[in-house]
Amino acid sequence: xxLGPGHGEKGFVLGPYEYTIWFICTLLEVAVVVCAFRKxxxxxxxxxxxxxxxxxxxxxxxxxxxHHYGFASKEYHYFYYYSDFLLTIVLYLALTSLYSxxxxxxxxxxxxxxxxxxxxxxxxxxxxxxxxxxxxxLVMTHFVIELSQNLYFVGLVLTxxxxxxxxxxxxxxxRLIQLILSTGVYFSMSAANFxxxxxxxxxxxxxxxxxxxxxxxxxxxxxxxxxxxxxxxxTVPSQLAxxxx
Amino acid sequence: MSRKLTAILYAALVLVGAMGLKTLVAKHTDGxxxxxxxxxxxxxxQD
Numbered sequence: 001x002x003l004g005p006g007h008g009e010k011g012f013v014l015g016p017y018e019y020t021i022w023f024i025c026t027l028l029e030v031a032v033v034v035c036a037f038r039k040x041x042x043x044x045x046x047x048x049x050x051x052x053x054x055x056x057x058x059x060x061x062x063x064x065x066x067h068h069y070g071f072a073s074k075e076y077h078y079f080y081y082y083s084d085f086l087l088t089i090v091l092y093l094a095l096t097s098l099y100s101x102x103x104x105x106x107x108x109x110x111x112x113x114x115x116x117x118x119x120x121x122x123x124x125x126x127x128x129x130x131x132x133x134x135x136x137x138l139v140m141t142h143f144v145i146e147l148s149q150n151l152y153f154v155g156l157v158l159t160x161x162x163x164x165x166x167x168x169x170x171x172x173x174x175r176l177i178q179l180i181l182s183t184g185v186y187f188s189m190s191a192a193n194f195x196x197x198x199x200x201x202x203x204x205x206x207x208x209x210x211x212x213x214x215x216x217x218x219x220x221x222x223x224x225x226x227x228x229x230x231x232x233x234x235t236v237p238s239q240l241a242x243x244x245x
Numbered sequence: 246m247s248r249k250l251t252a253i254l255y256a257a258l259v260l261v262g263a264m265g266l267k268t269l270v271a272k273h274t275d276g277x278x279x280x281x282x283x284x285x286x287x288x289x290x291q292d
Binding site for chain 2 (some may be wrong): 014018021022023024025026029055058059062063066071072074076077080081084087088091111112114115116118119122123126149150153154156157158161191194195198211212215216
């Protein structure tokens with residue numbers, strides 16, 4: 001039997017590692033909202049805080065479902081994936097709100113909203129097409145999982161595009177840059193872990209232990225950004241050296 | 246109008262890039278979940 005997180009010698013069981021990481025991750029998510037509240041950043045970064053708040057509530061609800069029905073139950077299975085879908089949608093909206101912050105001076109809010117809706121609808125259509133092709137009847141859970149995973153990759157690309165835009169327009173708000181970079185690192189670490197897992201052609205337990213740790217990174221870095229970096233802080237963009245000929 | 250079309254074009258480019266990246270990364274996947282948000286353990290596959 002395969003060992004690793006949630007896979008013990010007696011079947012699917014959760015050990016102290018899973019519970020500890022889960023608890024720490026939830027505490028860090030609470031810390032993000034508390035730090036944002038203390039630094040008066042709740043309204044400015046409303047979608048980011050809504051995502052963290054929703055993540056805390058869903059963590060508590062998941063624990064209740066797990067406690068009542070068990071780890072291998074259908075109830076936990078369905079609740080997990082449907083709640084993950086909701087979280088992915090809110091994270092997607094949080095990411096697009098960062099676009100609105102970056103392009104606020106260009107008065108491009110309506111175009112960001114248009115792009116957000118078009119991209120979401122396009123991803124949903126693509127996911128629907130994939131699910132319909134793979135099975136004769138549309139399974140709602142399969143569609144929800146597929147859309148979550150596709151939105152995750154859309155988020156990954158969106159973060160890199162946003163980072164390029166920040167460099168191009170010489171954005172100087174340190175807190176905003178920190179939030180974008182940490183989101184990019186979080187997406188990249190998870191994608192790299194998954195790619196390594198596939199490339200190695202083996203289900204090494206190391207690759208299964210890492211994702212929950214990555215889950216802790218995002219709230220930790222956001223809490224740091226809210227707590228340690230003031231809204232007024234500015235980063236001086238690097239200047240290109242002019243070499244006289 | 247052209248700015249709206251530009252926004253749609255960028256959205257389409259991001260979608261194409263993201264789906265291409267997913268296809269590349271998940272080439273040899275067995276359909277397992279790529280990533281999950283939060284620290285909760287991913288449930289085992291249902292039979």
